Amino acid sequence: MASDIRTSELKEPIDVAEYLFRRLHEVGIRGVHGVPGDYNLVALDYIPRAGLNWVGNVNELNAGYAADGYARIKGISAVVTTFGVGELSLLNAIAGAYSEYVPIVHIVGTPSTLSQKDGMLLHHTLGNGNFRVFSEMSKDISCAMAKLNDPQEAATLIDNAIRECWVQSRPVYITLPTDMVQKKVEGERLKKPINLNHPPNQTEKEDYVVDVVLRYLHAAKNPVILVDACAQRHRVLDEVHDLIEKSNLPTFVAPMGKSAVNETLSNYGGVYAGDGSNEGVRERVESSDLILSIGAIKSDFNTAGFTYRISQLSTIDFHSDHVRVKYSEYPGVRMQGVLKRVVAKMGKLNVQPGPTASNEIAHEDKKMSNNEVISHDWLWPRIGQWLQPDDIVITETGTANFGIWETKFPKGVTALSQVLWGSIGYSIGACQGAALAAKEMGNRRTILFVGDGSFELTAQEVSTMIRQGLKPIIFLINNEGYTIERYIHGFEAAYNDIAQWKYTDLIPTFGGTPENTKTYQVKTKQEAEDLFNDKEFAKAGKLQFVELFMPKEDAPKALKLTAEASAKNNAKQ
Numbered sequence: 001m002a003s004d005i006r007t008s009e010l011k012e013p014i015d016v017a018e019y020l021f022r023r024l025h026e027v028g029i030r031g032v033h034g035v036p037g038d039y040n041l042v043a044l045d046y047i048p049r050a051g052l053n054w055v056g057n058v059n060e061l062n063a064g065y066a067a068d069g070y071a072r073i074k075g076i077s078a079v080v081t082t083f084g085v086g087e088l089s090l091l092n093a094i095a096g097a098y099s100e101y102v103p104i105v106h107i108v109g110t111p112s113t114l115s116q117k118d119g120m121l122l123h124h125t126l127g128n129g130n131f132r133v134f135s136e137m138s139k140d141i142s143c144a145m146a147k148l149n150d151p152q153e154a155a156t157l158i159d160n161a162i163r164e165c166w167v168q169s170r171p172v173y174i175t176l177p178t179d180m181v182q183k184k185v186e187g188e189r190l191k192k193p194i195n196l197n198h199p200p201n202q203t204e205k206e207d208y209v210v211d212v213v214l215r216y217l218h219a220a221k222n223p224v225i226l227v228d229a230c231a232q233r234h235r236v237l238d239e240v241h242d243l244i245e246k247s248n249l250p251t252f253v254a255p256m257g258k259s260a261v262n263e264t265l266s267n268y269g270g271v272y273a274g275d276g277s278n279e280g281v282r283e284r285v286e287s288s289d290l291i292l293s294i295g296a297i298k299s300d301f302n303t304a305g306f307t308y309r310i311s312q313l314s315t316i317d318f319h320s321d322h323v324r325v326k327y328s329e330y331p332g333v334r335m336q337g338v339l340k341r342v343v344a345k346m347g348k349l350n351v352q353p354g355p356t357a358s359n360e361i362a363h364e365d366k367k368m369s370n371n372e373v374i375s376h377d378w379l380w381p382r383i384g385q386w387l388q389p390d391d392i393v394i395t396e397t398g399t400a401n402f403g404i405w406e407t408k409f410p411k412g413v414t415a416l417s418q419v420l421w422g423s424i425g426y427s428i429g430a431c432q433g434a435a436l437a438a439k440e441m442g443n444r445r446t447i448l449f450v451g452d453g454s455f456e457l458t459a460q461e462v463s464t465m466i467r468q469g470l471k472p473i474i475f476l477i478n479n480e481g482y483t484i485e486r487y488i489h490g491f492e493a494a495y496n497d498i499a500q501w502k503y504t505d506l507i508p509t510f511g512g513t514p515e516n517t518k519t520y521q522v523k524t525k526q527e528a529e530d531l532f533n534d535k536e537f538a539k540a541g542k543l544q545f546v547e548l549f550m551p552k553e554d555a556p557k558a559l560k561l562t563a564e565a566s567a568k569n570n571a572k573q
Contacts, residue, residue, distance in 0.1 A: 006151075013186075014186075014187030015181065015184065016148060016180050016181060016185055017043045018049055018050060019189075020107070021047055022050045024052065027166065029078050030440050031077075031436050032054055033055045033063040033078070034054075034056070034081055035080075035082070035086055037083070037086050037109060039109035040176070043109055043181045055468065057461065059089060060087070060089035061425075062461040063081070063090065063093075064092070064429070065427075065430050065433070066079075066433035067079040068093060068096065068104065068418075068430055068433065069430030069431060070437045072416050073416075073433075074441070076103045076165060077433065079104060079105070082109050083111060083134065084124035084134055088134060091141070092423055094106055094138065097171045098170050100418060100420050103166055103170060103171065105174065106171055106174065107176055108135075109177075110177045111125075114179065116177070138173045142172050142173040143165070143170040143171065143172060144172040145161070146160065146174045147174075147175045148177065148180050154185050167198060201338070205333050206333060206337050209333050210341040212328075213342055214342060216290055216326075217292070217349060218349065219290075221350050222287070222288050222289055223289070223290040223350070224249055224284065224285055224288045225250070225252070227260045228256055229295060229419075230294075230297060231260050233320075236336045236339060242339075242343045243339055243342065243346075244261065244268075247351070248349075248351050250351075250354030252272040252281055252284075252285055252354075253271055253272070255273050255302050255401070255402075256302045263357060266356070270355060270356075272285045273307075273558060275304050275305070276304030278406065286309045290315075290316065293316065295335070299420045301422065301562055304558055318338065320335065323338055358381075359385045361381045372525045373525070373550070374548060376556045377557075380405075381407065383407050384406075384409065385532075386532045386538070388538070389412045390413065391410070391444065391445045391447055392414045392415075392434050393409070393413060393415045393416070394415075394417070396454045397419075397422045397424050398482070399483050399484065399556060400427075400450060400451065401417050401419060405556070406558075416430055418430075424454040424457055425456075427454065428448070428457075428461045428462065429458055429461050431450075431461075432470065434446050434472075435472045439468075439469075439471075446471075446472040446473070448473070448475065450475070452480070453498050456499070462545075466517065467511060472544075473540055473544045473546070478550065479549075479550045479552050480500070483555050484563060486552075487560055504520075504545060512543065515542070517542055517545065518542055518543075519546075520544070521546075
């Protein structure tokens with residue numbers, strides 16, 4: 001009776017599930033990833049009513065990778081799983097998104113509140129009456145949790161979770177019990193959009209930090225800018241580009257920050273990763289007397305095995321929740337406001353030119369005889385010559401992640417990789433999500449580079465791409481196994497070998513037809529060159545799958561350096 005009285009008091013009653021999905025639509029989501037299960041089925045009926053499309057993935061792990069890729073293009077994503085078995089299958093992908101600051105709304109269909117209260121012995125449970133155990137597992141990899149157990153607070157919890165997901169740029173966890181799906185909440189709230197803005201910095205603190213930054217910047221003789229992943233994740237690229245263009249300072253990116261900067265700018269110098277840096281970059285960065293470091297994540301693979309040689313005494317770090325000037329830290333001062341003010345007040349600076357990036361292929365790698373095998377030294381600069389403005393480029397953990405450091409991008413390219421979390425197989429799901437987002441936004445070309453070993457973990461997601469009518473270009477690097485693992489330890493060990501699949505045969509197996517897919521096998525530089533010059537191939541009018549054969553013992557220089565450093569670190573006693 002009480003719930004009926006409360007419902008009658010609502011101005012515009014709306015079901016909890018519809019409210020949730022309409023809020024997701026409001027923040028830009030159009031495709032919802034996931035796998036159906038009996039605890040989420042009724043909720044899934046509301047997806048089309050809210051103007052959303054159900055993607056439907058092959059498994060939950062792939063759905064999580066896809067949601068990650070979608071969010072990196074659209075800004076935020078959603079994935080739906082079922083209680084226990086479904087949500088646990090997703091956790092690896094959610095942990096990766098948390099690690100790399102990717103905003104995903106994870107919605108879990110759970111047993112009814114009554115079943116949970118009574119501790120019923122239900123399927124998908126541990127059989128001990130504990131219905132909290134799975135949410136506890138997600139707690140440390142979610143920046144907010146919303147358990148929709150009471151319709152009176154459900155709308156508030158939904159709004160708060162979505163806001164935190166966007167603002168903190170990390171996953172959130174929402175449980176939707178079966179008996180809450182059709183409970184009523186106040187629909188009038190939907191007339192007021194969720195406030196996704198950060199509160200401004202405290203004026204006095206920001207003024208002080210800006211003055212300190214400018215004092216050191218004006219005194220510097222040869223300052224440089226170094227941009228990393230959190231500049232992208234925390235949406236400060238407009239401010240970063242204003243700084244780069246108006247200061248004209250030599251600008252570099254860390255590997256995780258690849259594509260954060262317009263690489264066609266004259267002051268763009270390439271990738272800085274310690275010993276793994278592009279030619280001439282390490283010397284220029286490490287000789288600078290002031291480094292403006294924006295959104296840094298100084299992990300092992302992002303620094304070529306911790307081979308940075310930058311002193312904190314010559315660094316100003318800009319982050320989403322603080323600024324650090326040398327050894328003085330200013331908590332609660334966000335970089336966005338500070339960067340805007342620094343650019344506005346900057347004036348003339350001392351500018352010493354740095355190296356310039358290019359896609360020039362070294363003379364010794366240009367040989368193009370009939371049987372010349374494809375090498376990494378040739379491939380990645382050549383990829384840079386072939387790419388088009390606004391492409392989306394996804395690279396898998398391993399050779400592709402390191403090889404892409406040698407590729408100079410055209411303007412507007414967006415690069416996706418998982419350098420910090422490094423879960424092999426990530427890129428295939430991420431490609432599906434990114435390609436779907438690209439389709440929603442106007443069909444930007446989506447291009448994936450993945451190794452054969454990684455592909456075998458999550459290959460089924462290609463079938464989702466075909467079913468959804470997506471048109472990525474997939475380059476599978478066939479080099480007979482786990483190359484990065486070989487260089488870390490056990491080059492000839494059996495555990496670094498994999499089954500040799502007939503990879504191109506998988507495309508028709510997954511539902512591809514000659515009308516919507518095409519496959520290629522490329523074994524020499526000349527064959528690759530012919531493909532890159534094929535205008536029909538470049539149009540990306542259908543899903544295209546290229547099996548690219550490369551020698552097992554070949555790898556990008558940066559991978560070899562990083563693997564060696566990783567092996568030494570692993571061996572420390």
